[in-house]
Amino acid sequence: MRTLFVGYRVTDLDRSLRFYTALGYAELGRVETGDGARLVILKFPDEPAASLELVHRPGAGPVDVGSGFDHLAIQVDDLATALRTLTEAGLTPGPIQYPGGTQGPKTSWLTDPDGYRIELVEWPSGHPDGLTAADFA
Known part of the structure; x- marks a missing residue:
């Protein structure tokens, strides 16, 4: 088994698409599911398959992100360059942090429109892509 993608329910599909395309995602396809509901499937250009689905259900009420979901993690090659690019695109990423000390990963946080x-x-x-068992040894 493997994870295919994460699906986010969004309040305003156009606003969310602007945010996620500014983040670097590209639209892979759309699905109309009836009653005005739509799915937009996204992936980063270098990914082989979908990694994010935006789900818009206009009749479902407001999105509540505080009900158990914590965050999505995205790997970048160069965090400083990514932060400059995101800021130029109108997004507001946070400062660079070193949660594992200066020899560990660099991180930054941002929040989407919902x-x-x-x-x-x-x-x-030299670190492999993603978290592995070696990170916890």
């Missing part, structure tokens, strides 16, 4: 938190992560040189 309040979903996003962690941007730059791994130290």
Whole structure:
């Protein structure tokens, strides 16, 4: 088994699409599900398949991100460059942090229009992509 993608319910699909395309996602496809509901499937250009689904259900009421969801983590190659690019696109990422000390990963946080938190992560040189068992040894 493997994770296919994360699905976020969003309040305003156009506003969310502007945010996520500014973050670097590209639209892969759309699905109309009836009653005005729509799904937009996204991926980063270098990803082989979808990694994020935006779900817009106009009749479902407000989005409540505080009911158990914490955050989405996104790997970047160069955090400083990513933060400059995001700021130029009108987004407001937070400062660079070093949660594991200066030899560990660099991170920054931003929040999407519905309040979903996003962690941007730059791994130290030589670190494999993603978290592995070695990170907890």
